[in-house]
Amino acid sequence: MPATIEPSESTMADKPATALTEVEDRFISLWGDISALWGVNRSVGRIHALLFLSRQPLDMETITERLQISHGNCSTSIRDLLAWNSIRRVHGPGERRVLYESEQDPWTWFHACIRERRRREVVPVIDQLHEISDHAKTTADVADAKRSADAKDLKQAHERIARFTKFMDEFKDLIDAFLAVGAGPMGKALRMAAKVLPKGK
Amino acid sequence: MPATIEPSESTMADKPATALTEVEDRFISLWGDISALWGVNRSVGRIHALLFLSRQPLDMETITERLQISHGNCSTSIRDLLAWNSIRRVHGPGERRVLYESEQDPWTWFHACIRERRRREVVPVIDQLHEISDHAKTTADVADAKRSADAKDLKQAHERIARFTKFMDEFKDLIDAFLAVGAGPMGKALRMAAKVLPKGK
């Protein structure tokens, strides 16, 4: 795990490193590392962290200067964050600049991430698994009818793929249960309960 | 999401594409894609998928030929899979070759993955968050004592970082609850319950 504690991300620029920026930078840097670890682009994570800490919505220019990234990078990353419902546009009415702010409650944010990952990744994968499983079944049946030598292997391959497909279906159910409970008071109760339960290993 | 349905991964080699290999390849390819999406190397995922489907433990040579990867790549990927407790060594006694097999129950496997991610990623991140949070608190207090102009900002930054740290602590509790329940009959009950609960969104 990187997260080397460099003097400060912002000291690289000409701007002075205040106590505030130094504190912020450590958090931003860590968040960037975590993001990378989970398949999310580092810039995306850093911008998100910055907006999470910021007391007011920020515009793109402020972000690019603060994080020392190009405005193209910033624009793309912000598009991603919007698509993940991690940040919101804020229009001052009749303002030219567009401002962005992040959700302030981490559980609400996490909830949105899970919902999005479910939609983009889990559901399509399950669809494909069912397709593959069906195809395996058909192939196995054909081989069986023909008394092919590999009929038995095909049957077993189908059995294993079906088993995994079932797992993913159940996994989705688990996600759904989590989302149903989510960030509200019920979720709070669940999390309280988690603290009391016997700890795993 | 890629997973282009190419004729067959194995037809690239000289070996013929049987009905079996074709079925296997689709599963292996999909699993490779999923792995990449979650920050796991594609080769690692493909080997895991192959071992999951295989009726008997396989040696490295078989794997490299089947997946058309170099033996160096295979060796490294297997080391990873072992470290993640996703596969096991199987020694035929007094055998020169080392064989590998994967866990057959997907929930047991998933359980092991979560435990490992908890250990490697979640816990270290939480430790760092606490450090950063403490540092922010100290900095804020110092600024406050000096009546610095940015004392208020520092206090707020600390408040946000602390909020996020609390979230991660609760998140770990949730993981612990899951691990405690895990793959046994209790876990089964939980997953059944999940099916009945009102669906999220």
Place this chain on the structure above:
DNA sequence: CGGTATTGTCAGTAAAGACTGACATTACTG
């Protein structure tokens, strides 16, 4: 204990992914 089959390592290279900055497009302003 030398010979050989197998696995481990890692420097170099290939592939994938991220970032920049010039140009295009959009949206307010006078």
Place this chain on the structure above:
DNA sequence: CAGTAATGTCAGTCTTTACTGACAATACCG
């Protein structure tokens, strides 16, 4: 509705990560 300030796009470049294959180390065998 021309002028300008801002955001969006994307080809080219840079950075990171993954993969290969030659060499090294290990483990069984006679």
